[in-house]
Amino acid sequence: MPSDAFSDAQISSGVGNSITGDVLVTVRHNPLDLWNTDREEIMYIFNPYVETFSYSGCIDHPGLRDLLLDGGIIEDTAYVLTYECSGDVETAYDLHSFVYSSIDYSPVDADIDAEDVLFLGRGDCSEMSVLLASLLNARGIKAYVAEGSGHRYVFARIDGVWFPIDASARDFYHAYKLWGSSGGNIYDVSDGQAFMFDRDRVIFNKDWCSNKSYV
Numbered sequence: 001m002p003s004d005a006f007s008d009a010q011i012s013s014g015v016g017n018s019i020t021g022d023v024l025v026t027v028r029h030n031p032l033d034l035w036n037t038d039r040e041e042i043m044y045i046f047n048p049y050v051e052t053f054s055y056s057g058c059i060d061h062p063g064l065r066d067l068l069l070d071g072g073i074i075e076d077t078a079y080v081l082t083y084e085c086s087g088d089v090e091t092a093y094d095l096h097s098f099v100y101s102s103i104d105y106s107p108v109d110a111d112i113d114a115e116d117v118l119f120l121g122r123g124d125c126s127e128m129s130v131l132l133a134s135l136l137n138a139r140g141i142k143a144y145v146a147e148g149s150g151h152r153y154v155f156a157r158i159d160g161v162w163f164p165i166d167a168s169a170r171d172f173y174h175a176y177k178l179w180g181s182s183g184g185n186i187y188d189v190s191d192g193q194a195f196m197f198d199r200d201r202v203i204f205n206k207d208w209c210s211n212k213s214y215v
Contacts, residue, residue, distance in 0.1 A: 031093035032089055042163055042176060043162075046161070046162040059144050061146060061152065064129075064152075068130060069113055069115055072115065073115055074134050075138040077118065077138075078138035079138075079139070081095060082094050082139055088159045092156055092158050092172075096167060098135075099131050099135070100167060103131065104123075105122075105124060105125075108124070111127075111130075114131045117131040118131060124168070125166075125167065129153055129168075133154050141156055141158060142157040151166075153165060153167065164176060164179065
């Protein structure tokens with residue numbers, strides 16, 4: 001039995017009582033405001049590192065790669081949710097809003113793929129990230145699932161800019177706002193990933209990366 005999130009995603013975004021309609025009407029105030037203000041800073045922080053590591057196969061969470069899907073019902077759902085969007089930022093914003101609003105934050109017993117997350121309608125940061133990255137990829141926005149300090153989130157190339165998105169946070173800009181904060185970078189990447197960085201420095205775990213067969 002499909003989850004409510006799956007069923008509602010099939011309703012045209014013009015229908016006011018669907019989740020999609022609610023997202024478009026009540027959540028999108030203007031996702032471009034902060035983006036237009038901070039785009040150059042975002043690019044400066046993330047692009048040099050993510051571009052390098054993505055080509056070497058070291059940015060994403062290798063254990064979750066096979067769970068990302070971008071065809072079938074994932075592609076259909078992504079299209080229904082965003083066919084009226086005018087660009088990458090609005091598309092990513094609406095897909096994030098859908099995942100946050102529609103997937104109940106509740107752990108599941110095993111890693112499941114994006115379609116299963118959509119049908120089940122629940123999951124924790126891992127499942128929500130898998131679904132969000134899959135929806136983004138289905139709309140032509142390159143996205144990975146990354147991990148830092150035991151928390152999983154998404155890196156997406158939006159409008160030519162690599163950008164971190166926390167699928168389990170209400171605010172589309174949550175991960176970016178916290179990056180390099182005085183309270184510590186909760187998105188620091190430790191043993192499970194290839195690199196960690198904040199606003200001032202980058203540490204590339206070269207040994208971790210070079211020892212992996214998929215690099």
